Amino acid sequence: MAEIRMLNEEPELRGVLRRVWPYLRPHRRLLTAGVTVNLLSTLALSLVPAVVGRATDALLDLDRDRLLQLCALLFVLVIARMVLLRQAEILLVRLGERVVRDLRDRAVERLAAAPLRFLETHRGGDLLQRVTVEVAELAAFVRQQIPDLISLTGYVVFTAVVLFTSSWQLASLLVVLFAPAMWLIGRRFRRAAGDAYAGEAAAEAQVTAAVRETLEAREQVQAADAAGPWRQRLGERLDAWFAAVRRTQKALTWLETAWIVQGVVTAGLLLAGGAMVAAQTVTVGVVVTFVLASRELFSSVDDLTYVAGELVGSQVGLARLLDLLDATEPPARERTGGGAGSDLAVEGVCFGYGPDRVLHEVSLEFPAGSRVALVGETGSGKTTLAKLLCGLYTPDAGTVRLGGTDLAGMDERELRRRLVLVPQQVHLITGTLAENLFTDADPMPAVRQLGLADWVASLPDGLDTHLGPRGAHLSAGERQLIGLIRAALLTPDVVILDEATADLDPATAHRIETAVAQLHTARTLIVIAHRQATIERFPCVVRLAGGVLAGA
Ligand SMILES: Nc1ncnc2c1ncn2[C@@H]1O[C@H](COP(=O)(O)OP(=O)(O)OP(=O)(O)O)[C@@H](O)[C@H]1O
Numbered sequence: 001m002a003e004i005r006m007l008n009e010e011p012e013l014r015g016v017l018r019r020v021w022p023y024l025r026p027h028r029r030l031l032t033a034g035v036t037v038n039l040l041s042t043l044a045l046s047l048v049p050a051v052v053g054r055a056t057d058a059l060l061d062l063d064r065d066r067l068l069q070l071c072a073l074l075f076v077l078v079i080a081r082m083v084l085l086r087q088a089e090i091l092l093v094r095l096g097e098r099v100v101r102d103l104r105d106r107a108v109e110r111l112a113a114a115p116l117r118f119l120e121t122h123r124g125g126d127l128l129q130r131v132t133v134e135v136a137e138l139a140a141f142v143r144q145q146i147p148d149l150i151s152l153t154g155y156v157v158f159t160a161v162v163l164f165t166s167s168w169q170l171a172s173l174l175v176v177l178f179a180p181a182m183w184l185i186g187r188r189f190r191r192a193a194g195d196a197y198a199g200e201a202a203a204e205a206q207v208t209a210a211v212r213e214t215l216e217a218r219e220q221v222q223a224a225d226a227a228g229p230w231r232q233r234l235g236e237r238l239d240a241w242f243a244a245v246r247r248t249q250k251a252l253t254w255l256e257t258a259w260i261v262q263g264v265v266t267a268g269l270l271l272a273g274g275a276m277v278a279a280q281t282v283t284v285g286v287v288v289t290f291v292l293a294s295r296e297l298f299s300s301v302d303d304l305t306y307v308a309g310e311l312v313g314s315q316v317g318l319a320r321l322l323d324l325l326d327a328t329e330p331p332a333r334e335r336t337g338g339g340a341g342s343d344l345a346v347e348g349v350c351f352g353y354g355p356d357r358v359l360h361e362v363s364l365e366f367p368a369g370s371r372v373a374l375v376g377e378t379g380s381g382k383t384t385l386a387k388l389l390c391g392l393y394t395p396d397a398g399t400v401r402l403g404g405t406d407l408a409g410m411d412e413r414e415l416r417r418r419l420v421l422v423p424q425q426v427h428l429i430t431g432t433l434a435e436n437l438f439t440d441a442d443p444m445p446a447v448r449q450l451g452l453a454d455w456v457a458s459l460p461d462g463l464d465t466h467l468g469p470r471g472a473h474l475s476a477g478e479r480q481l482i483g484l485i486r487a488a489l490l491t492p493d494v495v496i497l498d499e500a501t502a503d504l505d506p507a508t509a510h511r512i513e514t515a516v517a518q519l520h521t522a523r524t525l526i527v528i529a530h531r532q533a534t535i536e537r538f539p540c541v542v543r544l545a546g547g548v549l550a551g552a
Contacts, residue, residue: 044081056285092147130321167282189251190308390420452484478508
């Protein structure tokens, strides 16, 4: 089986913030401005308790002028804090949105270009969770928590400086009573939360995947009366998720114990402060500064531990997103646009989805402009070969070349433009016919060229006809007509059509035949043919049997 980098359910958290730096680097100016303004606003706030303490001393000394000056300073600090905080919020929210948009765009782009084998080997729900739910959680974290994280850390640092310069004895007491206990609580919490948050994210992804698969298979589930086992399967996943949520909640209770520590510290400060005032080593104002600052400090450290908890959760989301970006990173090798000619050559191609091979040593030539029908029993490997022919899979051994260039070395975009596969089940998006053609150009010339103008005109609103949820209003044959229009719009060198096996009504079958005949003009046409009438129209027929060439 061709090498595919598998995603980790619970990827490594270490170094995740360092790994996200390349995505932040392009926005470093905005980041610096946001952090600076935020820290200035925090500095203004941290000075407030010291100014109130000094004002208390001025009041006790009945020093009117000093009291007025300190009140004016207090007013300036409060206004500065308010204005700067608002500016910092604006800058950091803008930064967060830009970074998250970059990450999401890149993840969606990488997924769109990811090898088909990668998409097939992973659960759609898990991939969806990584590019939607986890990016949304990250966005919420960046918008709400990052600014808090900066200002809370800044507040703790600035307040420590203010307190140490007011009374190193009381400040030391505060540190001795408070820091070790909080460090211990934080450590226990991080240890418990790291595993708990990762487990919760993985369990949630399993639930999303199970719900999505049930919805996709809803017709079969209903028809086979298999709702019971599906419900049980979903129930088991939900139970696992709830158990993971309970583990996270248990980890969070560690944070609650911080309240006990805070009570003990305040009592210690009042006792020691009272004794020092009595011994006239500090003023009442200093004790007021300590009581006010320590209250703020406690709530800052409290908020900080909460934000740190959120950070662990966001790190998990971020790690899962970065894991997806790493796994889908295109190989660094130089890619070419391909040779000038459009002969398609398959040489000794082997391929398997797992350890067993589906195709064995297949060698074939499709000269430019040829028309070939590919036939064989069901499961003989026709669709697999078609996907290899247009570069959707890379062979385990052998090569597929277009105009002499190995498809594996061709530029992805060029590959998609020059080789087009119209599958049995053409995927449609919820929207109009025009939206499903994925083009900014006028599609009508291509529609007319394929002889489909009357079909489009027969739809209620022509190109603007709404096709229902994921094209549910159209038959398999009509979906293939859309696939053929998409192919014609790309003007490819090679078109591979996997003929619909569903019964086609005579009018649609005729339209497909006409469109395919028109599409063939000046390009290679390979049709995986399921019907005798189709096979008879082709001058060359290639037969596959059990993954080997049985005749051409
Ligand atoms: N995505 C996949 N993962 C694993 N096995 C697969 C996958 N797609 C096809 N196979 C297996 O590979 C073999 C060849 O399948 P393939 O679809 O290429 O045959 P086919 O000739 O096109 O069949 P049909 O005419 O029914 O479409 C089959 O045994 C099939 O079960």
